[in-house]
Amino acid sequence: MNVALIDRHPIFRTGIRVMLNSQLNNINTLETGSMNSLAKVNKLGDIDIVIIGLSEEQPEIDKAVLKRVMRKNPLASFIVCAAIPCYESVGSLMRMGVKGYLNKNSSPDDLMTCVNAVIAGEPFVCHQV
Template identity: 45%
Template structure:
């Protein structure tokens, strides 16, 4: 499985790679710090999964750039993890094609479950975010 990890923080990026290597033996991870720089390493091959990290400092994702990356990687599935998970952001990202969304503080087991689900072609939404999405009073509970 080829995985790209897009995360500004090199320590967190390395931690995600180490956790994934622990759970998946046939993993080929590549790391980069931004969606823009992903294009440079994308020439190295096709990614099965692209994992994008959002930090507290950079909690917003440029959906225009994300859509362009998705168009350039049509065979890749996308997972976003956020330090400040938001049901509105989750809904918006899922609508544009993100297959997995989980909080940055998710445990290794949840990250592995998300990757397995998305790699199998199924969507994954963290149960904590799903509950918030279902009980949102400002918008309908459906995505």
């Protein structure tokens, strides 16, 4: 399974990668600091899951860029992990095609539940939202 981890903070990407590798088999990860750079650094080919971290400094997702990344990766399931959940945007993100939404304060179990749900084709929104 090919997973792209997008977040401006390397420690967040590393933590997610380590957690996924400890829980799932055959994981290949690609890490990048922004959605704009994903196409430039993608050496994995088809991506199965894209996990996008939003920070306190960047609490909103650029929906135009998200749509472009979704078009370029039509087979991928997208998960947004927000430092500050924006309750108003969860519905619009899900309507755009995002399959999972987490708060960065969620537990590691919530992340794995979310990943397993989107792998199974089911949407997931953490209970904090």
